[in-house]
Amino acid sequence: MTGPSDTTEYVRPRFDLPRPLVLVGLMGVGKTTVGRRLADHFGLPFRDADEEIEKAAGQSIADIFATLGEPAFRDGEHRVIARLVDEGPQVLATGGGAFMHPQTRDLLKQKAIVVWLKTDLKVLARRVANKPHRPLLKDRDPMEVLREHEKNRYPHYAEAHLTIDTGDQSHARSVDLVLEALKTHLDI
Numbered sequence: 001m002t003g004p005s006d007t008t009e010y011v012r013p014r015f016d017l018p019r020p021l022v023l024v025g026l027m028g029v030g031k032t033t034v035g036r037r038l039a040d041h042f043g044l045p046f047r048d049a050d051e052e053i054e055k056a057a058g059q060s061i062a063d064i065f066a067t068l069g070e071p072a073f074r075d076g077e078h079r080v081i082a083r084l085v086d087e088g089p090q091v092l093a094t095g096g097g098a099f100m101h102p103q104t105r106d107l108l109k110q111k112a113i114v115v116w117l118k119t120d121l122k123v124l125a126r127r128v129a130n131k132p133h134r135p136l137l138k139d140r141d142p143m144e145v146l147r148e149h150e151k152n153r154y155p156h157y158a159e160a161h162l163t164i165d166t167g168d169q170s171h172a173r174s175v176d177l178v179l180e181a182l183k184t185h186l187d188i
């Protein structure tokens with residue numbers, strides 16, 4: 001078997017997750033799209049915290065920010081994540097700010113395997129450009145916001161159990177990198 005850095009004949013390892021797998025990291029890094037693929041790999045439910053908040057609130061994230069404000073969103077985000085993480089093995093994609101909430105952070109570190117996906121800010125800026133659904137980017141230069149988030153959030157993301165630099169590669173390659181890191185972490 002070859003490793004995930006090779007392009008040929010890589011066979012994904014098969015193992016079960018003992019705890020929910022939770023993805024954290026900046027907007028655009030792939031928490032939602034890579035998370036869905038990881039859930040498919042494990043045959044586990046995929047949950048996206050943003051989607052669950054929208055379901056619970058009956059409105060979009062952008063509308064929640066606009067009508068109730070960010071503090072109300074963060075409050076709902078904490079409650080939704082606290083509920084989800086108790087719902088058994090799953091892959092959970094958080095929103096980029098969720099892990100800044102001290103209780104959410106403690107809860108996830110205790111009950112889940114937390115993976116920080118990271119990559120170059122330039123890659124992120126390109127991915128989030130012209131996507132209107134992220135209220136924190138409304139009327140702002142994405143690179144400027146991402147730089148602020150790098151400064152404020154990276155020290156907290158660093159508390160994740162695993163950190164994976166996904167570069168600017170495919171979703172599939174990101175999945176492979178997460179699986180290999182998990183194998184080592186779980187000593188499989």
Ligand SMILES: Nc1ncnc2c1ncn2[C@@H]1O[C@H](COP(=O)(O)OP(=O)(O)O)[C@@H](O)[C@H]1O
Pocket residue numbers: 025026027028029030031032033034093127128166168169170171172174
């Ligand atoms: N290798 C990759 N990993 C993650 N996302 C990628 C990748 N390549 C392209 N993208 C794109 O970047 C965008 C942001 O991904 P998304 O999963 O929504 O990020 P997040 O949930 O972390 O904000 C999507 O359009 C996604 O398809």
Ligand SMILES: O=C(O)C1=C[C@@H](OP(=O)(O)O)[C@@H](O)[C@H](O)C1
Pocket residue numbers: 025026027028031032050061094095096097098133134135136
């Ligand atoms: O970084 C953030 O604070 C946010 C990230 C978004 O999720 P993604 O990271 O999935 O884009 C969403 O939760 C909301 O717009 C706020």
Ligand SMILES: [Mg+2]
Pocket residue numbers: 031032033048050093094095
């Ligand atoms: Mg997302």
